Amino acid sequence: MELAKPLLASLAVVLVALLMERVLRLFELLAQHGGAFDTVILMAANLVPHYLGLALPAAFFISMFVIVARMGEDNELDALQSSGLSVARIARPLLFTGFGLMVFSVLLFGFLQPYSRYAYRALFHVVTNTAWDATVPETSFVQAGDGVTISADMVDSTGRELTGVFIHQLRPDGEEWVTTAAGGRLDATPDRRRILLTLENGTQLRTRPDGRQQLLDFNTLTVDHPFNLEAPPFRARGGSERELTLLELWREMHDPTSLLPKRKLAAEFNGRLVRAVTLPLLPLLAVPMGMAAKRARRGLGITLAAVILVVYHHSVQLGESLADVGRLPPGIGVWVPFVLFTALCLWLFHRAQVRPGTTPSSTPSSGWTPCCTGWAAACRSAGRSRRHEHARPDPLSDPDVRHPLPGGAAGAVGPSAIAGPAGRRQYRFGTGRRGGGPGALHRLPAAGDRGAGGAPVRAGGKPVHPVDPGRGE
Numbered sequence: 001m002e003l004a005k006p007l008l009a010s011l012a013v014v015l016v017a018l019l020m021e022r023v024l025r026l027f028e029l030l031a032q033h034g035g036a037f038d039t040v041i042l043m044a045a046n047l048v049p050h051y052l053g054l055a056l057p058a059a060f061f062i063s064m065f066v067i068v069a070r071m072g073e074d075n076e077l078d079a080l081q082s083s084g085l086s087v088a089r090i091a092r093p094l095l096f097t098g099f100g101l102m103v104f105s106v107l108l109f110g111f112l113q114p115y116s117r118y119a120y121r122a123l124f125h126v127v128t129n130t131a132w133d134a135t136v137p138e139t140s141f142v143q144a145g146d147g148v149t150i151s152a153d154m155v156d157s158t159g160r161e162l163t164g165v166f167i168h169q170l171r172p173d174g175e176e177w178v179t180t181a182a183g184g185r186l187d188a189t190p191d192r193r194r195i196l197l198t199l200e201n202g203t204q205l206r207t208r209p210d211g212r213q214q215l216l217d218f219n220t221l222t223v224d225h226p227f228n229l230e231a232p233p234f235r236a237r238g239g240s241e242r243e244l245t246l247l248e249l250w251r252e253m254h255d256p257t258s259l260l261p262k263r264k265l266a267a268e269f270n271g272r273l274v275r276a277v278t279l280p281l282l283p284l285l286a287v288p289m290g291m292a293a294k295r296a297r298r299g300l301g302i303t304l305a306a307v308i309l310v311v312y313h314h315s316v317q318l319g320e321s322l323a324d325v326g327r328l329p330p331g332i333g334v335w336v337p338f339v340l341f342t343a344l345c346l347w348l349f350h351r352a353q354v355r356p357g358t359t360p361s362s363t364p365s366s367g368w369t370p371c372c373t374g375w376a377a378a379c380r381s382a383g384r385s386r387r388h389e390h391a392r393p394d395p396l397s398d399p400d401v402r403h404p405l406p407g408g409a410a411g412a413v414g415p416s417a418i419a420g421p422a423g424r425r426q427y428r429f430g431t432g433r434r435g436g437g438p439g440a441l442h443r444l445p446a447a448g449d450r451g452a453g454g455a456p457v458r459a460g461g462k463p464v465h466p467v468d469p470g471r472g473e
Contacts, residue, residue, distance in 0.1 A: 010059035068290025110246035117219035267323035284345035288352035
């Protein structure tokens with residue numbers, strides 16, 4: 001149930017996005033050739049199985065990726081793994097779902113798509129071959145049949161009253177007639193077998209096959225044209241290998257009298273099988289990518305997976321095309337990309353079992369990071385060595401160096417004070433509140449020193465004057 005909601009939502013979004021572009025093209029087709037709105041609905045419905053086959057793998061992967069990534073962010077995957085469940089056990093329900101979708105894809109690619117594709121082509125034939133319906137859309141060129149093209153600048157709401165009429169005719173005897181008129185009207189004969197176009201105040205230019213031309217001016221001219229709303233019948237199903245079911249493809253492949261090329265039949269048969277058996281492999285790709293989304297950005301995993309799926313899809317299509325023209329055997333052109341994709345999915349899934357949450361998307365620079373870190377450390381060490389060679393000894397260069405304390409003891413001295421052996425001067429680092437600035441080194445009075453007015457000063461008292469660290473005592 002957790003997988004069903006995102007799967008259906010992703011499937012609906014992807015399917016609608018794929019159908020919208022084709023539906024717009026269908027509306028343009030009907031605007032040019034005429035037809036009812038119901039025809040668009042029927043043609044779009046027959047396209048659903050085709051686009052469903054394209055949208056199903058993408059929707060299945062997206063839904064699995066979202067679920068696994070959400071479980072990782074909520075630490076559910078960590079809890080399941082700490083309880084003893086392996087990555088393979090967590091992915092088992094997704095694998096079973098993939099096998100179920102594989103069976104559905106066999107029915108979709110093997111039987112439903114061939115019938116829907118033939119129905120779509122039959123409707124397309126009806127739309128493009130139906131005779132003119134005796135209406136002219138405004139500012140559009142209408143193919144009335146038999147080489148007659150009609151256009152009008154302005155048309156009334158009925159589509160029969162025309163203004164600014166243009167007619168182009170190709171006669172059976174080879175003559176070409178071009179007619180323009182200020183206005184016209186469309187009417188049909190009572191038996192609705194012929195259409196009458198009455199033109200007013202126009203000119204007709206006739207061009208003969210030998211190139212001679214004749215120009216006629218008229219006040220009224222009637223153009224008579226055959227009119228029939230019935231389209232010629234469409235061919236039977238099976239004229240293309242994409243209209244055959246899997247069983248029919250297998251039978252045609254082994255039929256020596258088949259009219260279809262054997263290589264096209266074999267490429268179509270293997271291509272449908274490869275697309276169906278790909279679905280159980282998608283969990284092996286989605287689970288590692290989803291687990292890595294906790295450590296890396298989720299968009300990076302989606303982008304990498306989209307690139308992998310697109311490259312795989314186009315590789316299969318390229319293999320089919322090469323098999324169609326005879327450049328490659330179908331077994332190599334179609335199944336080699338599948339084998340490579342399977343190896344990639346298995347490797348990513350094994351990597352997720354060995355190192356959960358680590359994929360190429362989560363560590364894109366894992367190979368460069370140690371090299372860059374080592375190079376930077378080496379440069380810092382070399383620079384520090386060069387500075388130490390040319391500089392005077394500085395007791396504050398390393399605050400963790402153990403210096404001898406009075407009485408022969410040793411201890412760690414911080415950056416605020418420096419102690420020396422008994423009888424030697426003591427110093428501390430300046431803070432900037434007195435002379436010498438924050439970088440100055442101040443000598444602490446020792447026993448026997450006298451302050452202002454000649455009074456003795458206790459050893460370790462306040463500094464008397466700043467001393468240059470490089471000058472010494």
